[in-house]
Amino acid sequence: MSDLVATVIIFIGLLFDLFGCIGLVRLPDIYNRVQASTKCVTLGTCMILIGVLIHAGIGALGIKALVCAVFILFTSPVAAHAVARGAHFFGVRLWEGSVMDKFLEERESQKKDK
Numbered sequence: 001m002s003d004l005v006a007t008v009i010i011f012i013g014l015l016f017d018l019f020g021c022i023g024l025v026r027l028p029d030i031y032n033r034v035q036a037s038t039k040c041v042t043l044g045t046c047m048i049l050i051g052v053l054i055h056a057g058i059g060a061l062g063i064k065a066l067v068c069a070v071f072i073l074f075t076s077p078v079a080a081h082a083v084a085r086g087a088h089f090f091g092v093r094l095w096e097g098s099v100m101d102k103f104l105e106e107r108e109s110q111k112k113d114k
Contacts, residue, residue: 003055016044049068
């Protein structure tokens with residue numbers, strides 16, 4: 001029974017990774033691409049690793065999969081934030097269909113306050 005559960009979780013993780021990769025190719029600007037890659041790929045990869053943990057059990061492989069999943073959960077959002085903030089800092093423009101830019105509004109209001 002645990003093999004079936006592990007297989008289903010791994011398959012769902014693969015689907016999330018696939019959707020993240022499609023979003024990485026199809027979305028219009030770096031900010032949307034970072035969102036797709038961070039949310040989908042982080043969740044998908046962690047689900048794959050949890051599926052490996054369920055399949056392998058609490059052994060060396062299962063513990064390594066769990067440690068990797070925790071590492072990905074902590075590092076992926078931080079890296080995506082750094083990439084998006086760096087792109088904005090260096091002037092990479094938003095897609096013309098974007099509605100608002102809160103970070104730019106905040107930076108301009110801080111300049112006015114100084």
